[in-house]
Amino acid sequence: MIGRLIDGRYQVRSRIARGGMATVYLATDLRLERRVAIKIMHGHLADDSTFKNRFVQEARQAARLAHPNVVNVFDQGQDSDMAYLVMEYLPGITLRDLIKDRGTLTTEQTLDIMEAILSGLSAAHKAGIVHRDLKPENVLLADDGRIKIGDFGLARAASANTATGQALLGTIAYLSPELVTRGIADTRSDIYALGIMMFEMLTGEQPFQGEQPMQIAYQHANDTVPLPSSKNPRVPVELDELVLWSTEKDPEKRPRDAKAFLDQVLEVSRHLHENGGTLAVGSTAVMPAALATELLETDRFSTAESNAETQAFTQKARHKTGPVVDDSATALTAAAARRRRRGGWIFGLVILLAALAAGTGWYFSAGPGGFVTIPVVRGMAPELAQQQLEELGFEVASEQRSDVEIPAGTVSGSSPDGQTTAQKGTQVTLYVSSGPKMIAVTDVVGMPEDQARAALADFAIGDSIRQFSDQAAGVVLAATDGAGQPLPAEYGERQPITLVVSAGAIPDVAGLSVDDATAALTQAGLTVSPDQQEDFSDDVDAGLVIGAITQTDPVRANDPMVLNVSKGPDLVEVPDVSGVNVAEGKATLEAAGFTVEVNSIIPEGGWGLPGLVVSSTDPAGGEQLKRGSTVTIQASL
Template identity: 30%
Template sequence: MDNYIGQLLDNRYEILEVIGTGGMAVVYKARCHRLNRLVAVKILKSDLAQDADFRRRFHDESKAVAMLSHPNIVSVYDVSRSSSIEYIVMELIDGITLKQYMQKRGQLSWREALHFIIQITKALGHAHSRGIIHRDIKPHNIMILRDGSVKVADFGIARLTSSQNTLTQEALGSVHYISPEQARGSHVDARSDIYSAGVVLYEMITNRLPYEGDSPVSVAIQHINSVPLSPRELNPEIPEALEAITMKAMASDVEKRYPSADAMLSDLEEFRKNPSIIFDYTPADFMNKPDTGEPTQVISNSGRRKAINPRLRYSEDVEYEDLQVRRGSGRKRAVMVTAVVVVLVVIFSLWFFIFRSFFSATSELTVPELVGKRLEDVRSSDDNSEFTIVEGEPQYSDETEAGVILSQDPESGRKVKRNTEITVVVSLGPRTASMPDLVNTEYRSALIYLDNMGFDFHVTTSEAASDTITKGYVVSTQPVYGTELTKNAEIVVVVSTGPEVKMVTVPSFVGLPIETVELQLAALNLKEGTLTPVEDSSEDGTVLSQSVAATTSVPEGTAINFEISVGPAVTPSEKPVITPVTLTQTIGLPSGEGVVHVVVELDNAVVFDKTVNKNLGSIPVSLSGTGTEWMYVYFDGVLSDSREITFS
């Protein structure tokens, strides 16, 4: 297990797991306890930390990256340097590399490639404006986020342009993407990044690299001496303007290349606005190789066929032959001697190969059964000394422990020649993951996150009160954050029900004045409910009963209803006797012929409701009441008269 896993750096960064390994450093996933966020921590490898030059380069990277702040560049949060450990704290990216994306998608559409290269160029423009050259632009160092945005990462060999150190003895960057001046060990400036970005664009729109070879050296020589096939020869659907941009970025002559990332970005933006645009330059302007001042170098025919444009082969071959003639007769003798030696070596090699093949063919071996055995045991066993054991891509296995062989090719029992390679796939053991930090996460989102991890966890939920975690959010998990998990692990997610409810014992309020009761309710965090007035011999305002019985426990905030005395009831004998008075009122009828429907109300009570003949002129209506009341007269439903009647 890694020594740093579980450590707390500077009492702040808890190292959780390894997420990547490079030539100089190891990158870990970590948690910043001060800001409670996940970060990436890049730690210089311990064996390299002993080398002052490596420490200097690592520290230069820290200074370089810390100067950058751009949405398309991985952010750096912190830098630490001590006698025992050096590390950088960076933004943790949730995504995949552009290389992985291209491997999954294959050839990208030119629109998608344009979307990516614009963001890459913006990042380079920002870095160059701060005096920083990346020197290792390649799809492996470009991260694609879930939203499609791009972040340039890994300034592992970046250096300040003010630095005068040139690492000519090291292979800087990846050979398929390095500029010709990098391959020659010449002066490197911002235009080297533009060349590498052009190679990345070339690969995106053609689904192939401009130069390939049998060795890194042959590829590097092609960057110097060869010209790639134009993108439209490989994919005619590529717009001419985008092809021109690509070839200008990849111009071997730095003077013909874009002078800056901003200049390249300007052309990309013009092309984005108008894909039919025609620039004042063409791919042919960048097809000739510059005069490097160095002798012509010979590369393998296979590499030459892959790299050189067919239209230029004849002229380059003639140039090569002319160069040989100009070297003069003084060198012809040396060439002839060298040729004789080469012929003898070839003849001897062929004889040795045929001789060895003849005797090897007569000695076939049976492939042994390696599946189920530990790789270290297989390699140390003398029984397998006649074979070459090659380790293929390891795989996770829920049934097989780490280090045990899962499969082999060729299979056991087959007859093969001596020293045949047997490729074995070794188990990495069960796939594991760290328990994520789900505390204070909405519980449904937490369950979705666990499901998306793809481990078929058995997840159950329980509830618990919490004064600090909002209701419906995760209070805790079992196992806890950071625990190593395997497939089908049992996980319990505890969900908050909100603050714990406090219970109150209800006292007896009967017989107390309602004012006193209200004060006691407030002190107990209880609420006053409905007050119902009741005639009682008790003093006005005295509590007669309560809806919750005394000594009952109820939650704080519970409302209690009360019956309240309004004093004693008045006895019938004490009430004055009022005798109704009867009066007769004359109601005038409307003029005209026919009948009319007459309704008379006395204080909203109907006392007369008849249909009468209008010829009567008027009708008497008898009314009975006390005090003063209002009379209303309606003819056919329409109010016709209203008057106040006093009964005396």
């Protein structure tokens, strides 16, 4: 996908993140010359109308919002079978990254981030949009200080709050009790998620934890979020109250929407600022009315449980809420009735929770929400790996990826990795090896060896081969692949390369003694054969070396050499052929290795017998002459 031009306009540069439904890339809008984030739906989901509609819905929902704390959506479309969404690109980190880095945030940091989130969410709620997937991963903290909400992939119209069969959409750690038990989400479900996020910012951890998502979902449905100050004593009581108010199990007791919650957060910020960063412990100057009522009701129930404290309860209730029944017996009767009603309600709740636990247990074990260990598929055939993963309940996609170890066409790995645990239905991407990444090869012939190695650093360069040549020592003569063949224009990453490097010229040993010649060749890295070749030489004295004879071509280190030793000049005695027949004399001289020229003369003193050799001259018979020389004979006419 990197380098691809989407819809003739968006040039993909690099991958930013990957999710269950889509992958986000950094791209350049060639038309407007700006950087954008382009979200591309996974190919295997393109044929699923549910996912495709949700993807298009995200574009429409986000496009309805124009707010500085919401990630802008610029465009949406389809290129071939690929659905995409073009968004504002914000270089920076997520709130999750900040929490991981800092552990806990200060009160001021928490309130600043909450104000920004709530401002953007207020615009969404005002437009009738419920986000339904608020979590630190979806809060972007830009390098320039901007804070924005993103990823409206699960957003729905606020009126369509019944999500039958989809109660567990979103992240388990931030799901409100009504989403867990009834699958219903509205603006107050977003507020619950924000309360959990606020707790996490203040304490560095989530309020509910467990080994299985079922355990976390059960705690959301049944347990009360603890006070942040119980984990971090530096948290002011005002922020404790905000967290408790926003995470009430009963949606009716939470802020009705982001605007109501934002107003209260701003009021708390103002009070903390005016009081130097904290208020007196127990102050309720800014506690929401709904939360104050709940605390009152809690006091009332706990007091009414004790007959001995009925009068104290009556006085406390009158002090807080005005006149109440004064008669002790009447108060006790009313309290008993309330306990009976509450007992019946609790019994029904226990039955409901038991059924919920059983259903949730099935969902997260044998059901579609169960967790399964992903097998190790590295080295397997793609078809076999896909079959194995699908049988375990995973969705499978595949991508090509270069690998220097795994042969092309074989699975090189998966995402998530093997041996990790993931929920059934999770998409597992198989990475199919395309072999080593192909890289352009630099021509290094003629370079010094160290420069050549630097130029070929992307490959695996072994020991060099030393070869004798007329080039200076250390110069690269050739570069070959693992099979000894010349390198192509492009070659696989980390694949073997062998450099053939000049060892300089073979030493000239002409005129040296056999011992000196042997020492010179051995020092140069050659091997001298004990067998010698002897030849006549007019230039080199007998017993000295004429030269070294190579036995291989080309000549490389440790190759054998044979010394050619001089026998001196090749001299032969000239036969005396005087007085013999010319033909016989010529034959005798030629047999001795000479070339013969015949001159016809009239002998002194008159005519001799024709055809006889009068004399042999140049030189005369008996003299030493180099074999192959010309001897002239004089023949009588």
